[in-house]
Amino acid sequence: MLPLLRTLGILTLGSVLPQAALGQLSATPRTFTSSTVVLTNGDTLRGSLILHSELDVLLITMADNTVRTVPAMMVRTFAVRGEIMSFDRLPAQYRNSSAFVPARVRRRGQDVQRSRPFLVYPWNRDRDQAPASAPAFFERLNGGPVILLRRQQLVQRAVPWSDAYFNTGYAARPAGGPYYYTDVRENLYLGTPQGSIVALRKPRRDLLAYFPAEAAQIERYAEEYGLNFTDSAHLARLVDYANSLRAVAMQ
Template identity: 30%
Template sequence: MMKELSKSIKFVYLFLGLSLITVAANAQRVDIQEWPKGRLILTSGDTLLGPLTYHRTEDIVRITSPDGSIQAFAPVNVASFTVSDGRFSQTFKPYMWNRGNDYSDYKAPSFFEQLNDGRFSLVKRETIVRRNMNSGPMYAGYGRYYDPYGYGNATRFVEQVQELFYLHTPDNTIVALRKPKRDLEEIFGKQNKEMKAFISANKLDYDNARDLVLIVSHYNSISQ
């Protein structure tokens, strides 16, 4: 009996240990994105090709050369980088940004995903947020993390990806779209009436990323 109990206890500890390792690994994957194909253009003019990894928290990109060596670059050294998973491609560029501190004049280059081009560009960053998982199993942003197990009444959390949208303006300013409808209508100014008609006619939603691209692109076409 004692031997069986000892085996059960060992199994429980082993299961908990593996669970903690799995959670830690998944948390890391949420914070770090990898692509099999990358094209990195440096401010020096050099171009590097190879698998690319983007570390969101540190705002660092790492690229693996054909010889297996890995080089890391901060936004200040990068003109742009484009990545692909074989189906979709994404382009990132560094912009001067106050890190969301509206009361600070200090700005430093930070990576943003470029969603469209024009006088006004819709750009995006992603941040990591913790969600309470007690309501049951759920998918995180983009399906990058899934927790299929329950842990009784214990409080469970999962790290998820949250999209944050910004507008890059002609004067090289990054404007946070915390409330896209309100913030963009302030920018539309004299074109506000025409923009409302366009948005209504095409049934566009300010809270939808693809619709936001169409909205900003149309504004560029009528505001030049």
């Protein structure tokens, strides 16, 4: 089989990707039960979807069970729903028990049923000295015109059975470990009205630097409503508030 990057280079929209190639694309894909994908040529595709974030490639299973391979350069926008959450080798009796699943994994369930929109921006993959950018997928978290964006990466972590959330007295440590679960690592960005990306490496500092005239009001708003600059839902509210301040100032 051709090397992975060469294989991706010759795939075209509508090609059927063999199962063997699917296994090579990524050890940690994001899988969704339904999607609507709008292409740059105006076509719309629907079906279950696998998102390979590190390669910015979509695999869409069509009604005839073929898999359409769609790179970011061919996508205008897409929305997904119903993420299939993986617990890897976590024992079956613990997969749906809040007592035995880390809180950060439980929080992923909040996003499972809602529709989640994604946009495409040129991105240098956080390499500031990179000579060029390539189209990449970003999840949209607020309204705009300045948009809070995020990219999530799935990482596999070992279950620390000695931690407090496993020592509840309801069950003994299962045999057969070690066990693993899939955790989420996320990076946040601003999408500007000009179509560029601003990385929020330190969200508080970088957000206030982007909105210098509104910075003091943003900080007061965050304090009044108990919002922090690291939670993506809180940060989305702060960006929306900053947008409203800037809109008023421009009137």
